[in-house]
Structures are given as structure tokens and as C-alpha cells.
Amino acid sequence: MDILTLLHRDIKWRFHNAFTIVITILQPMLWLVLYSAVAGQSMKGIGIANYTAFVLPGLIVLVSFGACSSSGIMNYLMKADGSFYRILIAPVKRSSIVLGQVLEAVVCTFIEVIIMCIVSLFFSVTIATGFTGVFLIALLVFLTAFFISGLTYAISLCLPNEVIYETVMNAIVLPIFFLSTALFPADGLYGGLKIAINLNPFTHVINVLRALILQGNIVVRDVVFVVLLLVVMCGISFSWALHRLKKETAL
Amino acid sequence: MTAICVNDLVKKYKNGVQALDGLTLTVKEGEIFSLLGQNGAGKSTLINVLTTYLRPTSGNVTMFGKNAYREAAEIRSKISCVAQRTSIDTHLSLKENMIFQSKLYKVPKSESGKRMEMLISCFGLEKYLKYPVSSYSGGVKRRLDIALNLMSNPKVLFLDEPTVGMDIQSRMVMWDMVKKIRNDFGTTIFLTTHYLEEADQLSDTICIMKNGKEVIQGSPKALREYLRQDMLKISFSVKKDAENCFGPLKEAIALKESDLRHDKIITSLKNGRSDLEKTTRWLLEHGIPFLGIEIVQPTLEDVFISLTGENGKEAS
Ligand SMILES: Nc1ncnc2c1ncn2[C@@H]1O[C@H](COP(=O)(O)OP(=O)(O)O)[C@@H](O)[C@H]1O
Ligand SMILES: [Mg+2]
Numbered sequence: 001m002d003i004l005t006l007l008h009r010d011i012k013w014r015f016h017n018a019f020t021i022v023i024t025i026l027q028p029m030l031w032l033v034l035y036s037a038v039a040g041q042s043m044k045g046i047g048i049a050n051y052t053a054f055v056l057p058g059l060i061v062l063v064s065f066g067a068c069s070s071s072g073i074m075n076y077l078m079k080a081d082g083s084f085y086r087i088l089i090a091p092v093k094r095s096s097i098v099l100g101q102v103l104e105a106v107v108c109t110f111i112e113v114i115i116m117c118i119v120s121l122f123f124s125v126t127i128a129t130g131f132t133g134v135f136l137i138a139l140l141v142f143l144t145a146f147f148i149s150g151l152t153y154a155i156s157l158c159l160p161n162e163v164i165y166e167t168v169m170n171a172i173v174l175p176i177f178f179l180s181t182a183l184f185p186a187d188g189l190y191g192g193l194k195i196a197i198n199l200n201p202f203t204h205v206i207n208v209l210r211a212l213i214l215q216g217n218i219v220v221r222d223v224v225f226v227v228l229l230l231v232v233m234c235g236i237s238f239s240w241a242l243h244r245l246k247k248e249t250a251l
Numbered sequence: 252m253t254a255i256c257v258n259d260l261v262k263k264y265k266n267g268v269q270a271l272d273g274l275t276l277t278v279k280e281g282e283i284f285s286l287l288g289q290n291g292a293g294k295s296t297l298i299n300v301l302t303t304y305l306r307p308t309s310g311n312v313t314m315f316g317k318n319a320y321r322e323a324a325e326i327r328s329k330i331s332c333v334a335q336r337t338s339i340d341t342h343l344s345l346k347e348n349m350i351f352q353s354k355l356y357k358v359p360k361s362e363s364g365k366r367m368e369m370l371i372s373c374f375g376l377e378k379y380l381k382y383p384v385s386s387y388s389g390g391v392k393r394r395l396d397i398a399l400n401l402m403s404n405p406k407v408l409f410l411d412e413p414t415v416g417m418d419i420q421s422r423m424v425m426w427d428m429v430k431k432i433r434n435d436f437g438t439t440i441f442l443t444t445h446y447l448e449e450a451d452q453l454s455d456t457i458c459i460m461k462n463g464k465e466v467i468q469g470s471p472k473a474l475r476e477y478l479r480q481d482m483l484k485i486s487f488s489v490k491k492d493a494e495n496c497f498g499p500l501k502e503a504i505a506l507k508e509s510d511l512r513h514d515k516i517i518t519s520l521k522n523g524r525s526d527l528e529k530t531t532r533w534l535l536e537h538g539i540p541f542l543g544i545e546i547v548q549p550t551l552e553d554v555f556i557s558l559t560g561e562n563g564k565e566a567s
Contacts, residue, residue: 005354009340016342078340083351086338089302090355091327249304251264 002092006100007107013074014108020073024066025112028059032116035183036123048185050214052123056116057209058182060141061202062173063112068149069169071105072156076165088249098153098241105149106142113141125213133212136223143230144205150237157244181206201229254280254407254439255301260310262296262463270296272463273310278441278456280406283433285454286443289551293463294443295335298411301441302332315406328356331400332409337392339399341385345376348384349399356403366402373435374398374428390421394428401432408432410442414449422446426453447551451478459554466558477554483527485516485534486542496539503533509556519557520546 014020036052043051078084087097117125127133152169159165179196180203186194197203208226211219255278262271270293278284288294299305301312303323312319314326339348346367353363371377374394379387387395393413400408413429414422430453432438444450450457451471457478458468471478487493490513497511504526510518520526527546534541549557 001357002355005351009343009351012347013340013342082340082342083338083348085304085334086332086352087355089304089327089330089332090352091324091357092355249306251305 002096003100003103006087006092006097007103010071010074010101010104011107014104020070021067021108021112024070025063025115028063028066028112028116029119031055031062032059032119032123050124052120053125053213054210055183056120056125056213057206058177058180059116060113060209061144061180061182061206062177063116064109064141064145064148065169065173065176067108067112068105068145068152069166069173071101071108071149072152072165072169073162074101075153075156076162094245095242098150098238098245101153102146102149102238102241105152106145109141109145109149110138127213128216129212129218132218136218137209137212140205140209140226140230143227143234144202147230147233147237150234150241153241154237154244157241157248176200176202181210201233204229252280254278254282254315255441256311256313257297257301258311260297260300260312261308262293262300262305263308270463271300271307271310274460274463274465276458276465276468278407278439280439281433281437282455283429283440283442283453285450285457286441286460287445287447287450287457287551288443288460289445292445292460294460295411296463297460298332298334298409298441298443302330302409303327328403329406330409331356331403331405331407333393333396333400333411333413335411335415337389337396339384339392339396341383343384345371345380345384345395348395349402352399353402358403363402366404370398370401373431390417397428397432401436401438404436405438407439407441410440412443412445414444414446422449429453445551447478447549447554459551459558461555461559466555477557478549480549480557481520481523482547482549482553483518483520483530483544484547485530485544487514487516488540488542490514492540496534496541499537500530500533500539504530517547517553519549 032052032055035055040051043054048054075084127137129136155168156165159168180200181197182202186197186203189197204222204226208222211222255276257274257276260271260274261269263269272293274293274297286294286297296305300307301314301319303319303326306320315329317325319326340351343351349367349370350363353366358366371380374397376391376395376398379391379395384392384395397410397413410429414425417425426449429440429442433440442453454471456468456470457474459466459474467474467477485493485496487496493511493514493516497506497516500506500516504518505521506516506518510516527544531544534544
């Protein structure tokens with residue numbers, strides 16, 4: 001009940017600041033369109049038939065980062081000119097406050113992912129695993145966004161202002177994106193680079209998403225592994241966010 | 252009945268600042284209670300502890316018989332607080348802000364609609380309905396802040412420096428509003444201020460605090476001798492003149508050591524105008540080089556000095 005009240009307020013914030021949707025989707029969308037047009041030709045040579053379908057999973061992760069980062073900004077704005085402090089003395093559980101905001105980021109991520117998927121349709125992307133695949137993709141997107149937004153919520157309460165926050169988020173997102181299988185397959189890699197990419201949890205998320213889109217069969221073991229991994233990561237990031245919020249009043 | 256009971260309250264911030272230092276006070280139900288103190292006295296800290304925002308270091312706070320920290324959840328639904336800085340969501344409209352507040356406090360929908368209309372008209376907010384909240388002036392925002400904090404029909408409303416930075420007209424309007432809230436809704440009001448006349452005009456009970464501790468608590472009537480005492484102020488051009496005059500003048504009229512304040516002598520008047528005349532005559536007869544002499548109302552600083560007998564002003 002409280003969660004819905006807060007979620008509703010946060011969604012209104014998002015629509016009031018609709019440019020945040022545009023800005024966070026702009027870059028992944030450019031990648032999607034440009035790479036499909038430019039890199040698609042050269043990638044055919046190494047056996048990737050539809051490069052748009054190949055990069056879509058990585059761009060889904062990228063778009064989640066964008067949407068969830070801007071949800072962290074909300075904390076700064078609400079503190080400076082909003083109800084951040086008023087809510088903390090209202091009869092509302094701390095966990096509901098975090099959950100409301102985290103779920104808003106999830107909703108925003110879904111909106112952006114759906115837009116990306118619709119655009120991908122024009123590049124002949126289809127989901128090879130059909131309806132079950134779509135459901136599993138939605139589940140993975142939900143968990144990914146939940147994890148990232150818990151993380152950005154906690155980070156935003158750790159850092160003093162939004163400029164530092166933006167800088168830190170940029171410094172986190174790009175290495176995670178490039179040190180993953182977002183843009184190329186990991187098959188030909190070896191050594192330290194391969195280890196780094198395999199340690200990146202998003203590599204596994206992207207791989208499973210990619211398999212669901214490109215391959216007709218669902219590898220249950222991989223899917224279960226990634227879902228469990230994400231559930232654990234969600235638990236950790238949510239607890240951290242909650243802990244940070246409780247620390248706000250422990251002066 | 253007692254609404255709030257604070258006993259030997261200590262709050263030490265993690266950075267080492269001790270903002271409350273064994274404070275004790277009692278607030279009766281249905282009264283307007285003013286906490287009077289200078290900047291940095293610890294007023295906001297106290298409000299933050301009372302509103303369950305901050306955890307006290309030691310001491311006891313009970314509200315309606317419930318412990319403010321251990322039973323915070325029960326207390327939260329009974330109180331609300333207009334903070335020093337307004338706390339309104341500018342991405343929501345005026346009505347959306349009020350509805351949001353009522354949902355946070357789980358006010359039934361049937362009730363919240365009626366209450367909202369009533370508060371909007373009570374606080375004269377109708378004409379702002381069609382404008383975005385971000386365009387409101389500071390005064391209107393503050394009115395909205397108070398109105399929305401009344402959506403949950405709190406038993407205690409906390410107001411942290413509700414008139415700070417306002418001109419005298421707006422302050423008087425605010426005073427009427429505060430009285431109206433108490434009279435119409437029966438809300439207990441706990442406000443902080445550093446304006447002497449505000450506490451005097453508005454409250455049923457005043458508690459004067461300094462350095463995190465209460466100095467005195469009582470009704471404006473009981474504190475009258477401190478709050479409305481006429482003061483005689485003699486100004487000199489330099490500190491030295493004031494010091495030279497102080498000794499001989501002390502023989503002529505009764506002065507306390509604390510009456511000498513930098514380049515001024517400020518003392519409470521015992522016999523009104525006749526003291527003024529007597530002192531003026533004495534100054535002129537003795538050829539004392541003074542700049543001016545007048546009767547003034549005491550400032551908060553004067554009240555502290557007469558209460559504690561210490562001269563709090565640094566000799567700059
Ligand atoms: N969050 C905080 N952390 C550390 N010290 C604080 C904090 N808030 C206030 N203080 C200190 O506590 C003292 C009392 O401040 P405050 O309660 O705001 O006084 P007032 O509201 O009467 O002006 C001041 O010395 C102030 O610097
Ligand atoms: Mg204050």
C-alpha cells in the first residue's frame with residue numbers, strides 16, 4: 001500500500017521529468033541503430049547473422065544502467081526541494097521507501113527496453129525461444145534493473161552531490177559495459193581479459209539473454225544460474241540501500 | 252493532560268557536537284508551546300528528536316505516554332512537522348501534494364477529499380490551484396507546507412521557525428493562522444522561534460533554551476518581568492567612555508556588573524520615566540560624553556543576561 005503510494009509519486013516524477021527517459025535511451029538507441037547499419041556488414045564475416053539481435057542484450061543492460069542512474073538523482077532533488085525528509089517521519093516503513101523508488105526505476109527500465117525491442121523489430125530481430133523466452137527475458141530485465149537501482153539508490157546516499165554521483169556512475173558503467181560480452185563474443189579471448197569478462201556478472205546475464213533471443217532451445221542450467229545470481233545480487237543491493245537510508249537519520 | 256514530556260534529554264551528534272545537554276520540558280495537550288532560543292541553541296535538534304527523526308543519546312521522551320524512540324511507529328501517525336526548510340514536491344500539483352500526504356498517513360479517501368477542500372479554503376490557497384507549485388513564493392509554499400501537514404489531523408504539529416525571514420505583516424498573518432489551527436482543530440502546537448515578541452504574542456507556554464538546556468519555562472505572564480521589562484540604554488561613542496561612566500553611575504542608580512555591555516550600558520528600569528529623567532540629569536550634570544539615552548524593549552540576549560546574570564556578548 002505504502003509502496004504503491006510512493007511508486008505512484010515517483011512515476012509522476014519521471015513523467016514530469018520525461019527528458020530523463022529520452023536522455024538515458026538516446027545513447028543505447030544510437031548504438032543499436034548505428035552498429036546495426038555499420039558493423040553489421042563486417043560481423044557477418046565472423047558468423048553473426050543479425051548483429052542487431054547480437055548487441056540488443058548488452059544494450060538492454062546499458063539502458064537499465066541509464067534509467068536506474070537517473071533514479072538515484074531523484075534522491076538529491078527530493079532532498080533539496082521535496083519530501084525526502086518529510087517521508088522519513090511519516091508512518092511508513094523504511095523498506096517501503098526504498099522499494100517504491102527501486103520499482104519506479106524498474107518500470108522506467110521496462111519502458112525503455114520495450115522501446116528498444118520495438119525498434120529492433122525493424123532490424124528483423126525475433127525472439128527464437130518464443131513466448132517462454134519473452135517471459136524469461138522480462139524476468140531477467142526485472143532482476144537486473146532491481147539490482148542496479150538498489151545499487152544507485154545506495155550510491156546516491158553515499159555521495160555528497162549529484163555532480164560527483166554522475167561522475168562515479170559514468171566511471172562504473174562504461175568499464176562494466178566494455179568488459180563484458182556486450183559487443184563481441186568472448187570465444188576468441190584468453191588470459192586476464194577473459195577472466196575479467198567472466199568475473200563480470202553482466203557477462204552471464206548478457207549471454208543468457210542472447211541465447212534466449214538467438215537460439216531456439218532454452219538451456220535451463222544457464223538460466224537458473226543467472227536468475228539465482230541476480231536474486232542474490234538484488235538482495236545485497238537492496239540491503240545496502242536500506243542500510244544507507246537508515247543511516248540518514250543516525251546522525 | 253500532558254502531550255509531551257522530555258526528561259534530561261541529551262543529544263550528541265556523531266561529529267562530537269553536543270546539541271542537547273540535559274534538557275527537560277513539558278508540553279500540555281492543546282496548548283501553543285514556544286521554544287525560544289538563539290541560532291545554534293539546539294531547537295531544530297530537539298524537534299528532530301521529538302519527531303522521531305533522530306535518536307537521542309540519552310534521556311527520555313514520552314508522547315501521549317509512548318516512548319518516542321522505541322514506539323516511534325505509533326507516535327509517527329499522531330504527529331507532523333513543518334521543517335525549517337519547506338518540504339514540498341515541486342513535480343506534484345498542490346492537490347497532489349496534499350493527497351500524497353494523506354495516503355502516507357492512511358487517511359480514508361472519503362475523509363481526505365473533504366479535509367483537503369477545507370484546508371485549501373482555510374489557508375487561502377484557492378487562487379494558487381491552477382499554477383505549478385514550483386512557481387509559488389516562499390510564503391505560499393510555507394502555507395501549503397502547513398496545510399498539507401494538517402491533512403492527517405495530527406495531535407501535535409511541530410513548526411520549526413515558521414516565521415523566519417518574513418516581514419512583520421506576514422508574521423502577523425502567520426500568528427493568526429497558528430492560533431486558528433489550535434482553536435479550530437484543537438491541535439497541540441510546538442513551535443520554535445528566536446523572536447521574543449513572537450513567543451510572547453503567540454504562546455500559552457514559553458520555554459527559553461540556551462546551549463542545549465532549558466533556562467526557564469512558564470506562561471508569558473509569568474515570564475513578563477523578563478520579556479516585557481523596559482530597559483534603559485545609554486550609548487557611548489567608545490567602549491572606554493562607557494567603562495569610565497559605569498563606576499560613578501553605579502553609585503547614583505543601582506546597576507549590575509552585567510549591565511556594562513561593550514560601548515553601552517543597558518539596565519532594567521525600576522521606576523519607568525523617572526529613572527530616565529534622573530539618569531539623564533545625572534549624565535548632563537557630570538559632563539559625561541554620551542551619544543544617546545533611550546527606553547528599549549529587551550532582546551533575547553537581555554533576557555538571558557537577566558536570567559543568568561552572565562554577560563553573554565563577547566567583547567569585540
Ligand atoms: N546534522 C548535524 N550534525 C552535527 N552537528 C549538528 C547537526 N545539526 C546541527 N548541529 C549542531 O548542533 C547545534 C544545534 O543546532 P540546531 O539544533 O540546528 O540549533 P537551532 O535550530 O536552535 O539553530 C549547532 O551547534 C549545530 O552546529
Ligand atoms: Mg533551527
